[in-house]
Amino acid sequence: xxxxxxxHYLCIGCPLGCRLEVEEEEGGxxxxxVRGFSCRRGRDYALQEHRAPQRMVTTTxxxxxALWPRLPVRSQQPVPRQLVAEICRALRSVRVVAPVTLGDxxxxxxxxxxxxxxxxxxxxxx
Amino acid sequence: MITAQPRHLRRRYDVVVVGGGPAGLEAAVAAQNAxxxxxLVVDREPExxxxxxxxxxxxxxxxxxxxxxxxxxxxxxxxxxxxxxxxVADACVLDVDExxxxxxxxxxxxIATVDAGAVVLAMGARERTRAAARIPGTRPAGIFTAGLAQxxxxxxxxxxxxxxxxxxxGDIGLIMARRLVLEGVEVAGVFELMPHAxxxxxxxxxxxxxxxxxxxxxxxxxxxxxxxxxxxxxxxPVDSTLQPQLAQAWEIPCDTLLLSIGLIPENELSGQLxxxxxxxxxxxxxxxxxxxxxDGVFACGNVVHIHDLVDFVSAEAMLAGxxxxxxxxxxxxxxxxxxxxxxxxxxYCVPHTISTEREQTVYLRTLRPLESCELRLVEAExxxxxxxxxxxxxxxxxxxxxxxxxxxxxxHGGTLRVELxxxxxxxxxxxxxxxxxxxxxxxxxxxxP
Ligand SMILES: Cc1cc2nc3c(=O)[nH]c(=O)nc-3n(C[C@H](O)[C@H](O)[C@H](O)COP(=O)(O)OP(=O)(O)OC[C@H]3O[C@@H](n4cnc5c(N)ncnc54)[C@H](O)[C@@H]3O)c2cc1C
Ligand code: SF4
Numbered sequence: 001x002x003x004x005x006x007x008h009y010l011c012i013g014c015p016l017g018c019r020l021e022v023e024e025e026e027g028g029x030x031x032x033x034v035r036g037f038s039c040r041r042g043r044d045y046a047l048q049e050h051r052a053p054q055r056m057v058t059t060t061x062x063x064x065x066a067l068w069p070r071l072p073v074r075s076q077q078p079v080p081r082q083l084v085a086e087i088c089r090a091l092r093s094v095r096v097v098a099p100v101t102l103g104d105x106x107x108x109x110x111x112x113x114x115x116x117x118x119x120x121x122x123x124x125x126x
Numbered sequence: 127m128i129t130a131q132p133r134h135l136r137r138r139y140d141v142v143v144v145g146g147g148p149a150g151l152e153a154a155v156a157a158q159n160a161x162x163x164x165x166l167v168v169d170r171e172p173e174x175x176x177x178x179x180x181x182x183x184x185x186x187x188x189x190x191x192x193x194x195x196x197x198x199x200x201x202x203x204x205x206x207x208x209x210x211x212x213x214v215a216d217a218c219v220l221d222v223d224e225x226x227x228x229x230x231x232x233x234x235x236x237i238a239t240v241d242a243g244a245v246v247l248a249m250g251a252r253e254r255t256r257a258a259a260r261i262p263g264t265r266p267a268g269i270f271t272a273g274l275a276q277x278x279x280x281x282x283x284x285x286x287x288x289x290x291x292x293x294x295x296g297d298i299g300l301i302m303a304r305r306l307v308l309e310g311v312e313v314a315g316v317f318e319l320m321p322h323a324x325x326x327x328x329x330x331x332x333x334x335x336x337x338x339x340x341x342x343x344x345x346x347x348x349x350x351x352x353x354x355x356x357x358x359x360x361x362x363p364v365d366s367t368l369q370p371q372l373a374q375a376w377e378i379p380c381d382t383l384l385l386s387i388g389l390i391p392e393n394e395l396s397g398q399l400x401x402x403x404x405x406x407x408x409x410x411x412x413x414x415x416x417x418x419x420x421d422g423v424f425a426c427g428n429v430v431h432i433h434d435l436v437d438f439v440s441a442e443a444m445l446a447g448x449x450x451x452x453x454x455x456x457x458x459x460x461x462x463x464x465x466x467x468x469x470x471x472x473x474y475c476v477p478h479t480i481s482t483e484r485e486q487t488v489y490l491r492t493l494r495p496l497e498s499c500e501l502r503l504v505e506a507e508x509x510x511x512x513x514x515x516x517x518x519x520x521x522x523x524x525x526x527x528x529x530x531x532x533x534x535x536x537x538h539g540g541t542l543r544v545e546l547x548x549x550x551x552x553x554x555x556x557x558x559x560x561x562x563x564x565x566x567x568x569x570x571x572x573x574x575p
Contacts, residue, residue: 010327014518016518055336056184060182062283070280070282088308102202121198
């Protein structure tokens with residue numbers, strides 16, 4: 001017999017913050033049960049967080065000849081959660097020169113995860 | 127956008143907007159659309175955009191633009207639509223007087239005065255500081271409000287320190303906890319006086335849980351240590367009356383303390399103008415047109431009351447701008463005829479008066495969390511004029527109520543009370559009610575985990 005493993009999540013769907021549980025067999029592939037949700041959104045969220053949590057990356061990079069020394073940037077799509085910290089670390093060595101336009105691609109395929117890092121605003125040269 | 131040179135300001139504008147954050151920019155465009163030909167926005171920062179410029183995370187604009195934007199993206203959309211509005215940056219408004227003369231100062235050309243047909247106050251808010259929280263101890267360097275740290279990190283790339291503790295679990299503190307970790311700063315924990323977190327669950331999960339940052343509820347900073355630089359803070363659990371239990375205190379070594387303990391509307395100018403101020407919101411008393419207690423002076427955004435969503439700031443500012451534009455072009459809206467008062471469980475409601483003739487939106491905040499309750503409009507004699515069922519209300523989340531004129535047509539009195547009445551629980555929805563799903567009791571007090 002294999003043991004049951006329960007993982008806990010806090011639902012972010014609304015301020016009620018239901019406590020969600022996903023139970024599965026140890027080392028098993030399929031979830032046995034999702035508990036604790038009060039609505040469909042919570043159930044979907046628990047499964048998403050359990051299987052493949054995704055996050056948007058937002059940070060800044062250095063910019064020369066601009067109004068501010070930092071340029072805000074974002075990932076064009078969400079990335080796998082476990083990559084967020086590593087992507088931010090990689091972006092610390094990026095340096096761009098003004099002018100920059102919102103949406104400009106600064107890093108095409110960051111850490112090979114298939115997602116681009118783009119400028120989150122215009123910054124004129126000055 | 128036309129960037130006005132301070133030297134070439136006109137003598138008179140139809141509408142002058144003080145503050146170029148989201149509130150000011152939306153109001154300026156709305157004023158122009160309402161017929162005001164000459165509109166000036168004044169901001170003391172080097173560019174318009176307000177606090178959004180440093181809020182680089184996503185979460186803005188779902189209502190306003192139907193897209194999840196970062197703060198700078200939201201700001202850029204507003205600046206782009208402000209074509210034809212004069213914006214003067216690096217200019218601080220010093221005074222607005224009864225004749226609506228606006229005095230402003232710039233480094234480039236000193237002091238200038240412009241006349242305004244109508245004025246819109248959109249100065250935003252400032253952060254509560256250590257003095258407001260009365261934290262005892264020494265006065266070393268290393269203590270920042272969370273928003274200041276956000277500005278240093280996100281606009282200037284300056285790190286406030288190496289190991290930080292954060293007091294207060296408001297969204298700004300949570301977002302800064304993640305931000306610091308991503309920039310290589312160690313975060314010892316977030317300490318929250320109340321038994322529940324103040325920020326969105328989304329931020330609890332994505333800023334704290336994702337990075338294993340502990341959240342200590344019912345815990346506060348009781349002493350600050352260090353001479354030149356902060357060396358450590360003493361934290362202690364609090365009891366149900368919020369009194370620290372010093373016997374159970376412990377120490378957190380850190381060189382940085384961030385305070386995320388709330389925002390206060392920035393109302394120096396309103397005070398100088400002797401506008402009526404609501405002690406609950408700490409912002410001006412406003413009519414349903416967002417007009418303050420002096421003719422032709424309007425207000426919107428965080429200067430009126432603290433908003434949690436910039437999208438609501440936009441909506442309120444469009445109304446203020448439209449009414450200011452109409453006032454300046456001699457078509458003011460008819461006056462209000464009903465006073466709104468906060469009743470049971472309601473901390474405040476805005477606007478302070480409404481009209482039976484128009485559709486309007488009322489914003490209110492609850493005093494405490496309630497699950498399953500009823501929002502009621504009650505007449506002076508106790509008759510309930512209107513009810514709306516709500517699944518839940520939380521102090522950190524503003525409640526909005528759209529009031530159609532039809533609701534008020536049966537009403538002939540002068541005052542309405544806004545109440546939040548629990549439905550399901552006989553225990554009056556007390557936060558300590560067993561079974562009440564409070565967010566994330568991550569860490570209970572009782573010493574180092
Ligand atoms: C750190 C932080 C995080 C946030 N996160 C979110 C989020 O995730 N999602 C969301 O929807 N909302 C968020 N908000 C809320 C939202 O950003 C604010 O509600 C909104 O920016 C308020 O707009 P405002 O125009 O009233 O004020 P502000 O943006 O503060 O603008 C006020 C402007 O007035 C100027 N000013 C003040 N006094 C003067 C003077 N005397 N002369 C000239 N200029 C003056 C200031 O320089 C400033 O530019 C956040 C707020 C903060 C502070
Ligand atoms: S499960 Fe549904 S009700 Fe519960 S927090 Fe999530 S979205 Fe809200």
